[in-house]
Amino acid sequence: MLTTHTWEVAADADEVHELLCLSDRYQGERFGSPVPRRNVATTASLVRDGLVHLMRSEGRAAAMFTLTRVPAFEEPPGTFPWAQAPAYLSRLAVRPDLVAAASLAGPLCVRRALKLAADSGADVLRAEANPDLTATVDCLELLGFRRCGTVFGDTAGLRRTHLYRPLP
Numbered sequence: 001m002l003t004t005h006t007w008e009v010a011a012d013a014d015e016v017h018e019l020l021c022l023s024d025r026y027q028g029e030r031f032g033s034p035v036p037r038r039n040v041a042t043t044a045s046l047v048r049d050g051l052v053h054l055m056r057s058e059g060r061a062a063a064m065f066t067l068t069r070v071p072a073f074e075e076p077p078g079t080f081p082w083a084q085a086p087a088y089l090s091r092l093a094v095r096p097d098l099v100a101a102a103s104l105a106g107p108l109c110v111r112r113a114l115k116l117a118a119d120s121g122a123d124v125l126r127a128e129a130n131p132d133l134t135a136t137v138d139c140l141e142l143l144g145f146r147r148c149g150t151v152f153g154d155t156a157g158l159r160r161t162h163l164y165r166p167l168p
Contacts, residue, residue: 005062005105007112010052013044019061023093030099033132034158052091053112055105062098063105065113066091069120073128079149079162080126086164087122089113092136099135106136110143118167131161140165 010016017040028035046052046066055063066072072090080086094105117125129137131151141147145163153159 003057005055005057005108008054008056009050010047010054010064013040013047015061016047016052016054016064017043019064019095020091020093022096023099026096026099027130027133027136031130031132031134033130036130036158046091053109053116055109055112057098057105061095062103063094063109064091065089065093065109067113067116069122071126071128073160075126076149076152076162080164081124081148083122083124083126083164085122086124086126087117087120087167089117089125089127092127106139107143110140114143114165114167122167124164124166126162126164128160128162131159137161137163 020038024035051068052066068088071088092109098105114125131137140163145165147161147163149162151159151161
């Protein structure tokens with residue numbers, strides 16, 4: 001259960017990578033979807049650059065997301081509406097026990113990302129998500145994200161959809 005929480009810019013790449021992989025495996029099993037292969041060097045680089053935001057609850061890593069100004073995914077031309085200063089949300093992960101307890105950790109991460117992106121001058125927040133993870137996509141849509149473009153897949157069976165939310 002998520003009682004109280006604090007935010008920090010992540011400093012421990014191993015802790016972040018472990019949370020990300022735990023979340024990926026749990027979501028893959030929950031929705032019957034392939035689990036993405038994560039690169040620990042990419043995680044370390046994102047942490048080193050101060051781009052990973054970590055929520056702690058009772059001293060433990062509870063949830064995380066990465067917020068960047070460049071996409072962490074291949075952005076097909078013409079998929080997103082034009083934006084002058086887009087920001088990108090990626091690597092949203094929540095500890096499995098908190099997901100199972102229906103905590104608000106995921107929505108709190110998205111709300112925090114929206115605020116940080118707006119505060120940094122972004123005019124839109126963009127994301128790529130697996131449409132098979134319906135709870136994640138539903139959460140993004142409930143928080144104002146809109147889908148755009150078509151759903152596409154790769155040879156490993158991973159499917160992707162693009163979402164965006166204009167910022168005030």
